[in-house]
Amino acid sequence: MKFFFFIIVFFSVVLGIVNGKMPEVSQAALTECTAAVTLAISLCGTICFWSGIMNIAENAGLVAKLSRLLSPLLKRLFKGIDPKGAAMNYIMLNLVSNLLGLANAATPAGIRALEELKKEENAEDIATDNMVIFTVMNTASLQLFPTTVAAIRANHGSAAPLEILPGVWIVSALALTVALTAAKLLSKVFRYGKKKGDTS
Amino acid sequence: MSFTDYFVPCVILAILFFGLIAKTNVFDTFIEGAAQGLKTTADILPALICLMTCIGMFKASGGIDLLSGLVKPVTDFFGFPSEAAPLIFVRPLSGSGALAFYEEIINTYGPDSFIGQVASTVMGSSETTFYTLAVYFGAVKIKNTRHALPSALSADLTGWIAGAAAVRLLL
Numbered sequence: 005m006k007f008f009f010f011i012i013v014f015f016s017v018v019l020g021i022v023n024g025k026m027p028e029v030s031q032a033a034l035t036e037c038t039a040a041v042t043l044a045i046s047l048c049g050t051i052c053f054w055s056g057i058m059n060i061a062e063n064a065g066l067v068a069k070l071s072r073l074l075s076p077l078l079k080r081l082f083k084g085i086d087p088k089g090a091a092m093n094y095i096m097l098n099l100v101s102n103l104l105g106l107a108n109a110a111t112p113a114g115i116r117a118l119e120e121l122k123k124e125e126n127a128e129d130i131a132t133d134n135m136v137i138f139t140v141m142n143t144a145s146l147q148l149f150p151t152t153v154a155a156i157r158a159n160h161g162s163a164a165p166l167e168i169l170p171g172v173w174i175v176s177a178l179a180l181t182v183a184l185t186a187a188k189l190l191s192k193v194f195r196y197g198k199k200k201g202d203t204s
Numbered sequence: 205m206s207f208t209d210y211f212v213p214c215v216i217l218a219i220l221f222f223g224l225i226a227k228t229n230v231f232d233t234f235i236e237g238a239a240q241g242l243k244t245t246a247d248i249l250p251a252l253i254c255l256m257t258c259i260g261m262f263k264a265s266g267g268i269d270l271l272s273g274l275v276k277p278v279t280d281f282f283g284f285p286s287e288a289a290p291l292i293f294v295r296p297l298s299g300s301g302a303l304a305f306y307e308e309i310i311n312t313y314g315p316d317s318f319i320g321q322v323a324s325t326v327m328g329s330s331e332t333t334f335y336t337l338a339v340y341f342g343a344v345k346i347k348n349t350r351h352a353l354p355s356a357l358s359a360d361l362t363g364w365i366a367g368a369a370a371v372r373l374l375l
Binding site: 008009012013015016017018019020023025028029031032033035036037039040041043044047048051052053054055056057058059060061062063064065066107108111114115118119122127129130131135136139140142143144145147149150152153156157160161162163164165166167168169170171172173174175176178179180182183186187190191193194196 | 219
């Protein structure tokens with residue numbers, strides 16, 4: 005990120021000089037920071053409201069209930085993992101937290117899941133097939149309701165802030181399918197346990 | 205009116221109902237969660253200030269138009285609006301950066317324009333890929349991530365192309 009910060013500012017100044025847009029660049033530097041605070045405040049209500057609602061879902065045991073629904077599917081996806089073991093437990097907890105948009109719960113559970121997978125599969129510093137599948141699932145967006153996007157659309161006067169929802173679901177599902185297919189297929193190319201010539 | 209208008213109120217009602225059945229104190233639990241949300245907002249604010257300011261400067265300098273122009277031949281081929289292209293460069297790298305770009309796009313083109321809808325769909329259906337891989341594998345000290353990155357990026361690429369297609373077909 006430190007390079008990104010520098011490069012963006014560097015090009016802003018250079019392009020600003022070349023294009024003769026320095027007054028605009030200067031103006032942006034002085035006002036955009038305020039716009040960031042305005043944006044954060046306008047999102048604060050949405051973030052807090054859904055954190056509150058999802059906290060109810062979590063405390064009422066909805067996460068555990070949904071985990072049970074997912075379990076038959078996950079058994080097939082993660083081959084050779086004890087369906088009742090600690091690793092599977094954390095995998096379910098992580099995925100359901102992601103579905104509900106509980107970012108604060110998803111990441112710790114995800115890291116625990118990887119730790120347990122590492123133990124269960126006796127991995128050292130090379131990712132196993134199951135670890136790759138699990139992590140790749142986390143790089144796809146599983147969240148059912150993208151609150152931030154909905155809030156920004158609503159704040160900018162969208163006639164139907166949620167009309168993108170079916171599209172988001174279809175695209176997410178498609179991306180997840182591609183991620184899982186790629187993970188399965190590429191595991192034959194990037195073979196596990198090969199020390200030399202491996203790319204990471 | 206469409207089914208998406210039912211979605212939010214019904215989800216809220218269902219969760220409250222479920223909470224009451226499970227004998228949760230729904231009000232206190234809500235307050236506790238909302239307080240956590242306040243902390244989340246405070247946590248993203250410093251990064252958001254940094255990124256929105258430098259992205260605002262970059263846009264004012266004509267940089268975003270230049271970048272969009274450069275990638276236009278490629279994005280046109282996939283039916284993706286080049287104006288939303290800066291978003292897909294930043295999305296895998298930084299959540300706050302993507303949020304800053306997204307807000308910029310919605311602000312410029314409006315949420316209900318084609319560009320705004322594609323940006324919304326992409327934003328809602330993707331994650332910060334590099335960041336997630338770094339945090340997860342870093343935390344458990346995995347050095348060789350094998351095919352994780354190519355698999356994750358192929359999913360991102362699918363999401364961008366499908367995002368534009370979905371808006372064309374559905375909206």
